[in-house]
Amino acid sequence: MSRLEEKTIRSEKLFSGKVISLYLEDVELPNGKEAKREIIKHPGAVAILAITDENKIVMVEQFRKALDRTIVEIPAGKLEKGEEPAACARRELEEETGYECGSLELLNSFYTSPGFSDEIVHVYIARGLVKKENSAPLDEDEFIDLEELTLEEAIRYIKDQKIFDAKTVFAVQYMQLQEVLAKK
């Protein structure tokens, strides 16, 4: 046991939903004392920085009930049980935008909220986009608008808090870094 580790004494599942589960855990701290941890388990997700041949970023605008507002994000979605992240990325890209991609490459994977949740997001970059005529449908409770933004427009959206979430801010900053590196 590492010097910083917390040992689980007791774990109780308080809620099991369609998306998340809630656990309340009693842990033993490194100094022998006890504490409670509130933990959300999540199946994990993918997000796709999809770049068109005109070097625009494909964005989806959707209402987020947790925020009670509409925000603009890169396409994303939850992993189905047993689904490979890359397969999930291709599926979500097609469902949300109607695009198939020629190339797909993992940029980064990160935990979104390590203080209380095990949600991980795998962020891919997709190029060689081709619009499918009969693309897979959205989930029946999903309603989204599509936008294709230049890098400059995306940076403006971040300033205006229309783009307002970690994965999309990361993806836009990644594009910015690549453009600056390419111009050096």
Added chain:
Amino acid sequence: MSRLEEKTIRSEKLFSGKVISLYLEDVELPNGKEAKREIIKHPGAVAILAITDENKIVMVEQFRKALDRTIVEIPAGKLEKGEEPAACARRELEEETGYECGSLELLNSFYTSPGFSDEIVHVYIARGLVKKENSAPLDEDEFIDLEELTLEEAIRYIKDQKIFDAKTVFAVQYMQLQEVLAKK
């Protein structure tokens, strides 16, 4: 009501914890149908990209029970009730690292998991760090190790998945972008 908006029909609080609360909501979708939303409410948080006079990034290593592992992150912490984010950033920086900062500037605020949570993280950059002799203590259930990393070491930590969370990946990429811009 916007074309994408979901209207709350019913909201039930299923859990109220020390950190998070869980709500189950019935919503009316834009097409008139109904759906359920699982929502985690969180008080919000700050994170601090603290740069030493030697241009190193101050990192904290801590065990995250939600992940059941130790990761390396920029200092961060939850907002107390009514606390201003900038005041929270100064407090958390001192509690977790023993550093006071000369300058503190907001880099970005973003939602970590808009699909299920309203958690927002305000990321600050702090410079002019001075070690305090008698710094404020850690919370009684917090155990952390300090590290000061060069940008190259931090990038290596991301590749090695020792750095593995959204706010820290964002902060390191921000540093990288600034260094490339400065060298142009």
